[in-house]
Amino acid sequence: MVKILYSEKNITKTLIIENNKTILDLSRKENIAIEGSCNGSMACSTCHVIIHKDWISKLPKPCIDEKEMLLLLPNYTKNSRLGCQIVITDQLEGLQFSLPEDV
Numbered sequence: 427m428v429k430i431l432y433s434e435k436n437i438t439k440t441l442i443i444e445n446n447k448t449i450l451d452l453s454r455k456e457n458i459a460i461e462g463s464c465n466g467s468m469a470c471s472t473c474h475v476i477i478h479k480d481w482i483s484k485l486p487k488p489c490i491d492e493k494e495m496l497l498l499l500p501n502y503t504k505n506s507r508l509g510c511q512i513v514i515t516d517q518l519e520g521l522q523f524s525l526p527e528d529v
């Protein structure tokens with residue numbers, strides 16, 4: 427089990443998820459408003475999340491397909507990732523994320 431921090435409106439919650447699940451899985455379990463309409467096949471980008479600045483460089487780099495999907499987003503930031511592509515491991519204990527601003 428891994429602790430992940432989720433921030434919304436200046437409130438940070440500690441959430442627990444099993445290893446090898448994704449941020450999309452965690453969001454569904456915790457009723458965080460991520461749509462994830464393609465269920466992780468990298469065809470929708472509705473699982474867009476913002477990774478805390480202290481964590482973005484600690485994640486494996488996005489693959490080319492993920493990067494291309496992210497660059498199409500109107501609210502893309504340098505800390506944007508697709509939640510379905512972030513697989514939770516022990517190394518990510520304490521990872522912090524939030525949702526992007528609406529556009």
Ligand code: FES
Nearest residue numbers: 464466468471510
């Ligand atoms: Fe569709 Fe992540 S759920 S790209």
